Amino acid sequence: MGPCLADIAPQGTDVADIAVPPQQFLTRPLWGVADSWPYLHDGRALDLVQAIRFHGGARPDSIAAEFPYQCAGSEADPVINAFYALNPGDQQALIAYLASLRLPPLPGAVVPF
Numbered sequence: 001m002g003p004c005l006a007d008i009a010p011q012g013t014d015v016a017d018i019a020v021p022p023q024q025f026l027t028r029p030l031w032g033v034a035d036s037w038p039y040l041h042d043g044r045a046l047d048l049v050q051a052i053r054f055h056g057g058a059r060p061d062s063i064a065a066e067f068p069y070q071c072a073g074s075e076a077d078p079v080i081n082a083f084y085a086l087n088p089g090d091q092q093a094l095i096a097y098l099a100s101l102r103l104p105p106l107p108g109a110v111v112p113f
Helices: 048-054 077-085 088-099
Strands: none
Touching: 048 077, 048 088
């Protein structure tokens, strides 16, 4: 996902003695993304917009000051650039859709909504 998201050390996994190199990542499915805050493999993104922007892309000048550590050079750049090209309403609609992707409640759980 590019140099800005790389770790300084290998990432542990759920399997003993197996680690992921710093420049590689295990991508989780989007199903349940609304329930997986904070975002990214290390929790550095506090919302979905930050998570998208941290993945790279040619950042517009309007957000350069807000995300000074973001950099291009990621295999996600084309998708992130497509997000930047959306008008603000479409960006908000995409974030709202992602925020709707919740995990199903556990059997017998009381759902507050």
